[in-house]
Amino acid sequence: MSTTDYKFEGWVGHDKDSVGNLKFGTFEPKTWTEDDVDIKIEFCGICSSDLHTLRSGWGPTDYPQVVGHEIAGKAVRVGSNVKGIKLGDRIGVGAQSGSCLACEDCNKQKESYCANPPGMIPTYGGKYADGSKSTGGYANYARVPSHFCIPIPEGIPSEIAAPMMCGGVTVYSPLKQNNVGPGMNVGIVGIGGLGHFGLLFAKALGARVTAISRSRSKEADARELGADDFIATSEEGWVQKYARHFDLIVCTANNADMPLAEYCTTLKVGHGKFVMVGAPEEAITFSVFPLLMANVSIGGSLIGSPSEIREMLELAVKANVRSWIEVRDLKDVNQALIDMEDGKPRFRYVLKCD
Known part of the structure; x- marks a missing residue:
């Protein structure tokens, strides 16, 4: 033609x-x-x-x-x-x-x-x-x-x-690149367009999945999407409860004021990783000490x-x-x-x- x-x-x-x-x-x-x-x-x-x-x-x-x-x-x-x-x-x-x-x-x-x-x-x-x-x-x-x-x-x-x-492959890519599968604890920050795919695909890959949001307004949806657990970061005590818990956190949020240092303290020592797929328009600042104290890393993934x-x-x-x-x-x-x-x-x- x-x-x-x-x-x-x-x-x-x-x-x-x-x-x-x-x-x-x-x-x-x-x-x-x-x-x-x-x-x-x-x-x-x-x-x-x-x-x-x-x-x-x-x-x-x-x-x-x-x-x-x-x-x-x-x-x-x-x-x-x-x-x-x-x-x-x-x-x-x-x-x-x-x-x-x-x-x-x-x-x-x-x-x-x-x-x-x-x-x-x-x-x-x-x-x-x-x-x-x-x-x-x-x-x-x-x-x-x-x-x-x-x-x-x-x-x-x-x-x-x-x-x-x-939206789907933006979160699927870091899940696959980090070999997500059975026996792994994965957190998904943000329950929106990207985040809902994160829950769906992390669960499909066999991980235990935790949805992470500011409030519990989307908890019912998150659990229907496959979340095994739910964290509301506006509530006290979540950092201590989930200290050194996650193998991987994929962050889909676009807000620059996220509690990034606190997220890093919930990563497992030696291999835990926090991956950004959201892209805030403003710069994010945080203390590097959670990275140093647990030998964890922050990364990013494009599409x-x-x-x-x-x-x-x-x-x-x-x-x-x-x-x-x-x-x-x-x-x-x-x-x-x-x-x-x-x-x-x-x-x-x-x-x-x-």
């Missing part, structure tokens, strides 16, 4: 006040190559990254901008160099749509950490080697290099798969590789992992963004892109 009879249209952010104020219009996708796939978007999850980007919270955004990197849809144009994808296939796209594919990290299936030009190209807000712009999924179509298009297996509805493409997305989807089928979602119409995206900012979803909004 060498020509298209469709145009790329979607909801576009034009300035730092774009949250709740996107404008519908046409946009220019990346320059077509025979390594690319055009996707008729059916669903796109709303991620907190979309909010940060639309308001330039992580730095200046290159407006105009079409966000959305939790895409699920069907292939409607497939380049002649593409292997493993054919017209009509259900495919998903996460937070990355490009890398050099030749460096040591890419060859080790760590494409999200590619440092060679053009480097890690995000699905929106990035630039390809030819200077064309990457654009996201609040739209009718997306054009993405095939390496970053992931077949969606039978057994997962597209609306359930969409938020796994970023997940294409191979990890495939592996995660296979686990989701095997363990019947299902995203907790509320489907919203794409035409109502501005209100959905406002509701997202207000913390209303339980636990992911997914836009239906008719």
Whole structure:
């Protein structure tokens, strides 16, 4: 299929006040190559990254901008160099749509950490080697290099798969990298879009899972998601009760005022690890003494590789992992963004892109 009879249209952010104020219009996708796939978007999850980007919270955004990197849809144009994808296939796209594919990290299936030009190209807000712009999924179509298009297996509805493409794999990746399995104690900080996936996948991997939040307002949901235990950090005594308890804590929170030193005291001596996947807009400061006194570490994890997305989807089928979602119409995206900012979803909004 060498020509298209469709145009790329979607909801576009034009300035730092774009949250709740996107404008519908046409946009220019990346320059077509025979390594690319055009996707008729059916669903796109709303991620907190979309909010940060639309308001330039992580730095200046290159407006105009079409966000959305939790895409699920069907292939409607497939380049002649593409292997493993054919017209009509259900495919998903996460937070990355490009890398050099030749460096040591890419060859080790760590494409999200590619440092060679053009480097890690995000699905929106990035630039390809030819200077064309990457654009996201609040739209009718997306054009993405095939390496970053992931077949969606039978057994997962597209609306359930969409938020796994970023939110799901963002927590699955550090769980797998730290060999989470039976006999391990894992804590998940933050019971939101990312955190609910953390509970689901840590449980699916066989760990004993503790949900960690400021209050107990989400305790019932957390236990339904698979949490074996629950910590409310606003209550006294939790640090002492869980001292040197966790093999791993994955933090999905975006607030800079988290009790980071206290979290570190709950890690097991010698190997306990605290991994950030949330990204506060402000700097976090804390005392290093909990790290020194227990020989524990703090790390970070960006997103997940294409191979990890495939592996995660296979686990989701095997363990019947299902995203907790509320489907919203794409035409109502501005209100959905406002509701997202207000913390209303339980636990992911997914836009239906008719």
